[in-house]
Amino acid sequence: MQYEAVIGLEIHAQLLTETKIFCGCSTTFGAEPNTHSCPVCIGMPGVLPVMNRKAVEYVVRTGLATNCTISAYSRFARKNYFYPDLPKGYQISQYELPLCEQGFVVITVEGVRKKIGLTRIHLEEDAGKNIHDGAVSESLIDLNRAGVPLMEIVSEPDLRSPQEAVAFVRKLRTIVRYIEVCDGNMEQGSLRCDANISIRRPGEKELGTKTEIKNMNSFRFIEKALEYEIKRQTKVLGEGGRIVQETRLWDSARGVTESMRSKEEAHDYRYFPDPDLMPIEFEKSWVDDIRKNIDELPDARQERFITQYKLPEQDAVFLIAEKAVAEWLEQAVSLGGDPKTVSNWVQGELTRLLNEENLSVEQCLVKPKHLVEMLELIDKGTISGKIAKTVFEEMFRTGGEPRAIVEDKGLVQMSDEKGIETIVDDVLNRNADAVERYKSGEAKLVSFFVGQVMKETRGKANPKIVNELFRKKLN
Amino acid sequence: MELYHLSIEEARRVLDNGELSPVELANSLLDRIGALDDEICSYITVTKEKALEQARDAEKALKEGVRHPLLGIPLAIKDNICTKDIRTTCSSLILENFVPPYDSTAAKKLGEQGYVLTGKTNLDEFAMGSSTENAAFGRTKNPWDKARVPGGSSGGSAAAVASSQCLAALGSDTGGSIRQPAAFCGVVGLKPTYGRVSRYGLVAFASSLDQIGPITRSVRDSAIVMNAISGNDRNDSTSAEVDVPDFSSALGHDIKGMKFGIPREYFREGLDRGVEDAVAAAIKQLESLGAHPVEISLPHTEYAVAAYYILATSEASSNLARYDGVKYGLRVDGEDLSEMYRKTRESGFGAEVKRRIILGTYALSSGYYDAYYKKAQQVRTLVVQDFNKAFEDVDLIVTPTTPAPAFKAGDKTDDPLQMYLTDIFTISLNLAGVPGISIPCGFTSQDLPVGLQIIGKHFDEATVLKAAYAYEQATEWHKRKPEI
Numbered sequence: 001m002q003y004e005a006v007i008g009l010e011i012h013a014q015l016l017t018e019t020k021i022f023c024g025c026s027t028t029f030g031a032e033p034n035t036h037s038c039p040v041c042i043g044m045p046g047v048l049p050v051m052n053r054k055a056v057e058y059v060v061r062t063g064l065a066t067n068c069t070i071s072a073y074s075r076f077a078r079k080n081y082f083y084p085d086l087p088k089g090y091q092i093s094q095y096e097l098p099l100c101e102q103g104f105v106v107i108t109v110e111g112v113r114k115k116i117g118l119t120r121i122h123l124e125e126d127a128g129k130n131i132h133d134g135a136v137s138e139s140l141i142d143l144n145r146a147g148v149p150l151m152e153i154v155s156e157p158d159l160r161s162p163q164e165a166v167a168f169v170r171k172l173r174t175i176v177r178y179i180e181v182c183d184g185n186m187e188q189g190s191l192r193c194d195a196n197i198s199i200r201r202p203g204e205k206e207l208g209t210k211t212e213i214k215n216m217n218s219f220r221f222i223e224k225a226l227e228y229e230i231k232r233q234t235k236v237l238g239e240g241g242r243i244v245q246e247t248r249l250w251d252s253a254r255g256v257t258e259s260m261r262s263k264e265e266a267h268d269y270r271y272f273p274d275p276d277l278m279p280i281e282f283e284k285s286w287v288d289d290i291r292k293n294i295d296e297l298p299d300a301r302q303e304r305f306i307t308q309y310k311l312p313e314q315d316a317v318f319l320i321a322e323k324a325v326a327e328w329l330e331q332a333v334s335l336g337g338d339p340k341t342v343s344n345w346v347q348g349e350l351t352r353l354l355n356e357e358n359l360s361v362e363q364c365l366v367k368p369k370h371l372v373e374m375l376e377l378i379d380k381g382t383i384s385g386k387i388a389k390t391v392f393e394e395m396f397r398t399g400g401e402p403r404a405i406v407e408d409k410g411l412v413q414m415s416d417e418k419g420i421e422t423i424v425d426d427v428l429n430r431n432a433d434a435v436e437r438y439k440s441g442e443a444k445l446v447s448f449f450v451g452q453v454m455k456e457t458r459g460k461a462n463p464k465i466v467n468e469l470f471r472k473k474l475n
Numbered sequence: 476m477e478l479y480h481l482s483i484e485e486a487r488r489v490l491d492n493g494e495l496s497p498v499e500l501a502n503s504l505l506d507r508i509g510a511l512d513d514e515i516c517s518y519i520t521v522t523k524e525k526a527l528e529q530a531r532d533a534e535k536a537l538k539e540g541v542r543h544p545l546l547g548i549p550l551a552i553k554d555n556i557c558t559k560d561i562r563t564t565c566s567s568l569i570l571e572n573f574v575p576p577y578d579s580t581a582a583k584k585l586g587e588q589g590y591v592l593t594g595k596t597n598l599d600e601f602a603m604g605s606s607t608e609n610a611a612f613g614r615t616k617n618p619w620d621k622a623r624v625p626g627g628s629s630g631g632s633a634a635a636v637a638s639s640q641c642l643a644a645l646g647s648d649t650g651g652s653i654r655q656p657a658a659f660c661g662v663v664g665l666k667p668t669y670g671r672v673s674r675y676g677l678v679a680f681a682s683s684l685d686q687i688g689p690i691t692r693s694v695r696d697s698a699i700v701m702n703a704i705s706g707n708d709r710n711d712s713t714s715a716e717v718d719v720p721d722f723s724s725a726l727g728h729d730i731k732g733m734k735f736g737i738p739r740e741y742f743r744e745g746l747d748r749g750v751e752d753a754v755a756a757a758i759k760q761l762e763s764l765g766a767h768p769v770e771i772s773l774p775h776t777e778y779a780v781a782a783y784y785i786l787a788t789s790e791a792s793s794n795l796a797r798y799d800g801v802k803y804g805l806r807v808d809g810e811d812l813s814e815m816y817r818k819t820r821e822s823g824f825g826a827e828v829k830r831r832i833i834l835g836t837y838a839l840s841s842g843y844y845d846a847y848y849k850k851a852q853q854v855r856t857l858v859v860q861d862f863n864k865a866f867e868d869v870d871l872i873v874t875p876t877t878p879a880p881a882f883k884a885g886d887k888t889d890d891p892l893q894m895y896l897t898d899i900f901t902i903s904l905n906l907a908g909v910p911g912i913s914i915p916c917g918f919t920s921q922d923l924p925v926g927l928q929i930i931g932k933h934f935d936e937a938t939v940l941k942a943a944y945a946y947e948q949a950t951e952w953h954k955r956k957p958e959i
Contacts, residue, residue: 039575039576039577042802043797043802044575044576044577044802044803045557045563045565045570045573045575045678045679045797046555046556046557046563046575046579046674046675046676046677046678046679047577047675047676048674048675048710048711048712048713049712050709050710050711050712051712078793080792080793080796080839082796082799082816084799084801084812087797087801087802088796088797089793089795089796089797089799090793090796141801268840268841270792270793270836270839270840270841270844271839272789272790272793272839272844272848275681275682275683275713275790276679276682276712276713277712277713278712278713
């Protein structure tokens with residue numbers, strides 16, 4: 001039996017504010033435990049929260065970038081539960097009346113575009129961290145993260161496959177990075193994702209019983225966890241069983257999801273409006289100002305790359321995913337680089353080398369100017385396309401200028417026909433039997449001859465001339 | 476007259492002209508506390524060293540010509556208002572050893588004027604109670620009759636002021652916790668408008684109702700303390716951005732032609748005869764000063780107590796969740812986390828606090844929220860509308876502060892509902908957020924003080940104080956002191 005998966009995601013994004021949501025403590029990651037804490041974020045008696053205006057602005061910015069309605073009137077609520085990393089015994093979050101509602105983002109999977117609805121985006125505070133150190137029998141608590149502003153983005157159950165889910169998270173990550181509200185770092189947990197997933201027979205209107213999957217802290221794990229869960233649910237139904245509504249944890253080491261708590265064990269959070277914070281009422285002009293200050297968004301840039309640069313959609317989708325990459329390309333094009341050629345280099349060598357070295361494009365030593373200069377050298381015939389890869393890698397390692405590298409390393413292309421002919425003749429003379437075999441029909445031996453010339457010239461011979469010479473001499 | 480009987484106003488004059496030094500004054504109070512407080516039990520912590528240090532600082536400042544209304548004035552602070560480096564217990568075992576590393580805004584403002592802190596006063600645990608009997612470190616006695624309660628929850632502050640163990644004190648009022656003990660102890664207690672005084676550093680009981688205010692021996696002293704502690708605070712989002720008038724300059728004007736609303740719902744059967752007579756006489760007195768009493772109605776009064784106990788306990792159940800044994804205060808170890816939580820809270824909280832946590836948790840539970848919390852919020856809206864409507868026609872509203880005078884200790888401890896009803900006349904003001912003062916207006920046949928409550932419009936404490944002062948100056952009640 002084939003089933004269709006129905007997936008909705010909840011994404012938590014830490015906001016890039018300098019200070020915490022309700023106090024002046026720093027939000028910097030990686031400090032000594034409990035050094036970024038104060039009476040307010042430790043939840044001492046009598047202290048009160050004061051809303052960080054920037055945090056509200058960042059959520060509104062996200063809402064505007066994802067086609068949401070910005071609520072004219074929004075309220076904060078307390079979500080009550082006991083846990084050692086939650087200092088007040090409640091999390092200040094939003095329940096009714098979130099900041100943003102009813103938006104959407106567009107994803108592209110295998111060339112197909114699809115609109116994914118957003119139910120809501122709300123603002124809340126992060127909790128601290130329990131540390132279970134093997135050396136001591138007690139649990140330790142680090143409250144540096146407690147009170148870091150967190151934005152929760154909830155999607156509609158519009159996703160139908162793990163691939164769509166990944167594309168959705170990627171797209172949101174691209175957006176929040178574009179508008180500079182979240183660094184999108186999944187490893188450090190500044191972007192986290194939970195999924196609600198159920199399966200049903202295609203064409204069925206009713207939703208199946210869902211499970212909630214937690215702890216998927218990379219794109220790969222989102223895909224794997226959801227694939228596993230679909231298989232698991234399919235097997236349960238296939239064997240005539242029923243899906244239990246529960247929360248399951250993804251265990252990346254074992255590649256399985258495991259039951260964490262059932263619906264019956266689910267918390268009653270006893271939400272109620274937080275009496276310590278006034279409701280937020282937006283002035284339209286404030287929202288308009290935020291809207292005005294949003295730069296070009298990923299979708300718009302993607303369209304522009306297709307129309308202005310005549311790039312294939314597939315290229316555009318890849319290039320806009322990282323703002324810095326897109327800007328790198330734009331700079332190269334503005335310096336005279338051909339868009340498609342630059343796109344090929346960016347998607348090819350540049351991306352390969354960055355991934356190998358685990359660097360971001362901002363950290364990269366090759367500047368757009370260098371690539372454009374190098375492309376000019378190819379166009380003029382100074383270097384061959386093959387040599388260019390060597391030059392590019394050298395630029396990547398040293399940050400050197402392409403011309404200087406070509407000269408220093410003696411990589412200028414040999415286009416002197418007489419000189420090449422001497423080498424060609426020499427190769428033919430030294431390999432008389434190969435010439436015989438070629439003449440008796442082994443056509444592919446041409447590449448052997450060309451290879452010999454390249455070996456002699458350390459790759460510098462103009463391959464076009466070499467090929468022509470062989471063709472002339474052998475036929 | 477003994478120094479400890481001085482009002483702030485009187486002390487100010489002799490401190491400023493050099494007839495009296497702050498150290499002498501502080502010593503007088505500390506001696507008085509030493510002599511009386513083992514019996515009255517109005518203080519949880521007496522800050523003798525701190526008081527003398529502050530008094531010496533004040534002395535130096537006075538010599539340098541510094542002048543502040545509260546410079547060198549010995550004041551007490553209720554022990555649910557945080558004071559930096561001074562233990563703040565909320566009268567609870569769970570915070571028995573809690574020393575805040577910060578000052579409440581109210582304490583900070585007093586500090587900026589160079590006040591002298593005599594100590595932290597007793598209260599019902601976490602301000603939950605009306606008799607200062609729910610107190611982890613001993614109950615406070617009423618200075619007028621030690622067999623009786625001083626009221627609550629600011630019973631320690633009211634008793635300390637009434638027995639001259641400080642010149643004035645800060646209390647907090649969630650449903651009557653300043654006004655009711657002020658009435659029981661024959662002193663002046665003002666609950667400001669919600670948002671007038673910062674709640675930062677006031678250990679929250681019910682955040683939407685709590686308000687800090689002064690307990691004093693005169694209306695003028697009330698105005699002086701209000702001048703010091705009022706005003707918007709960026710640390711409290713619910714503190715109002717409203718200008719603060721000089722409350723002292725509101726005093727001394729006549730009240731001719733002012734209209735006083737007398738809500739008929741407050742004069743029903745069950746009102747103690749002595750209270751009824753004293754309040755009736757007070758209304759006559761106001762009339763003789765030129766004011767016009769007008770009968771009005773606050774029709775939703777009868778639902779106020781029920782709504783209050785839903786909302787206050789709901790908020791409390793959440794506010795008290797932080798006392799979990801993890802970060803500060805009491806921890807009782809257990810086999811696992813949930814046992815640690817359970818044992819800590821079981822031994823750290825008293826019975827009344829537990830009762831309210833359970834009530835509030837229930838009211839907020841899924842499936843009950845609409846029937847309780849939401850309904851109570853709707854009642855609250857109606858109560859607000861009652862006051863708004865009444866104030867379209869009248870300048871102030873006058874009622875008894877309590878239906879009866881101070882009761883005997885132990886009388887109501889087994890009957891929480893009877894205890895809750897002692898706040899029946901004060902609770903509506905917290906729901907509506909309006910200010911109210913309780914001033915002495917007579918004595919019952921048993922020589923127990925009776926309080927008159929004067930209620931004003933939002934942020935109109937000035938008019939409340941003006942009328943209270945006019946009444947006070949025309950009567951002698953505030954001059955009587957308990958024989959101790």
